[in-house]
Amino acid sequence: MINYIARRILLLPVVLLGLSLVIFTMMQFLTPTQRLTAFISDPTKLRGEAREALIEMHGLNDPLHVQYARWLNNIFHGNLGYSTTVSQPVTHAIATYFPATLELVLFASIPVIFGGIWLGTLAARRHNRLTDHVVRVLAITGWSLPTFVAGLIALAVFYGVLDWFPPGRVSTWALPIIHEMKHYTGMYTIDTLLNGEFGVFLNVLRHLIAPVATLSFVSWALILRITRSSMLETLRQDYITTARSKGLPERTVIRRHARRNALIPVITASGLLMASMIGGQVVVETVFNYKGLGWWATEAARQFDFPAIIGFALFNATLLVIVNLLVDILYVVVDPRIRLS
């Protein structure tokens, strides 16, 4: 097991290098002038003859391998260029917006994981009965409903009908308080609590409800389907029959014997879940005007803010690779068949 984990960790730099190569290749679709924007914080500098000189100065006509090496070097020094959409360096923008996104994803994963596992188990136990059918129909609806349509419906219901809150991350009145207070994590729910601002905390929480509900509704079909099919598979095993025949209560059979084994594929799926949530979050943040990474990326894409979207791609892909690595390691640690071999 240690061998496997060590090999996976040693492979990490290779995968990251591959990622950077793919992104670098995609960047070659841009003209040197467009790539120049990564270095310039003042767009007026791009006019006139100065441009040619700047292209020359930053070596954007150099051979590709030279450019690639220089680009990697820049990344290692935390220099990803300047994002014109939010008027700050890309690294700053990522640091500003990532906590908001993380907050959203963390809150959404709670109902997705626990709700998905619970409903999946329920459907498997009542296989082919009414509960099972209802759960399956719900799952296929969540799966067929595009995230942005679900988001728009949630927006119409929560804001239009119930008038609970406007879109955004926090109400306007709370902004000065948030600006004044001390930031520990950048996640407003935690920071407001640590600062003792309960009024603002409740406001932040209310703003989270609709985006979190949307993101979880479109994501939980995956966990539910996998739990259900894996539970069905496990319940057919001989040791389950043994457990039942020795008189164990059904509750114990399900919880201790079946579900623990059935959850192993679910762990693998959580990597997929992260990927789908990263995608979903882009849409959800845009619909609810929730200022996180995804919102920033969409604004950047609309305004051709190349350094921003390249930085966004690089950050997200790296994040996903690391999450998947952790999932794989967890998988090995959890599964005794692999752990003990």
Place this chain on the structure above:
Amino acid sequence: MTTLKKLLTNPISLVGTLLLIGFILVAALAPILAPPPRPAEPYRIPRSGFKIEPKPPSEDHPFGTTEGQYDIYYAMIWGTRTALRIGLVVTGISVVVGITIGSLAAMSGGWMDEILMRVVDIFMAFPFIVAAMVLATLLGKGLDKVMIAMVAFGWMGYARLIRGDILAVREKEFVTAARAIGANRLRILFRHILPNCIFPVLVQATMQIGSMVIWASTLSFLGVGAPEGYADWGQVISFSRNWIVASGGNPFRYWYTLIYPAGALVLFVLSWNLVGDALRDILDPKLRGRM
């Protein structure tokens, strides 16, 4: 023949099949159902005026007009063609690329297999929608760019699937027999191996068509896809963003700006998913546990 029969006797897959046929008919009959005012540019949605506020359904506009007076009915009819085209083209090309690379890896084996599969891993490391959004923006936006970007990051699943199946089939007796007769590798691949492992890929592809249409319309919604005024469901839905909430007193006042295009999109995706689900059960019972 039995496949078709099974597809039509199960009530759920029957609904899916009928819906799908309906969409195909609408797409085929688009010029009759909604004659384009400018036949040279049928995909451009006609607009009556430039007022921002949507107008409710009327005689001239059976489904109303959305933000900027674009006719919703017209956009839906021609949007069906856009959706079908995106789904079929993106999935079709992805399948061909995936099968080519997957077979190449499986048939070559050794370092070639290793390299190709690592390339697959690296492409899979990107969250699909993020990668497609970034590549489409870098290519300069627009529907064709979106389609290229979606193929670029959409072929890997098929490559993995076909490679695994080829590796399993390659060791079967009938392949050994073919090799013993002296058939060359290409003939073995095309005549003996591929026909035996293509079905899971085709089922997977059917299931993916719906998702591809969702992703393409998502990109249009985010402002990376279809240019303004192009008949595309995702874009028409994005026009409704400002109207379904800002409507003092009556939140459902502009319901038609969202319900019609979103309904079309959801039903379209649902029909492919239902057909794909049924095909999976019919053609390949083994696959059920693997999804």
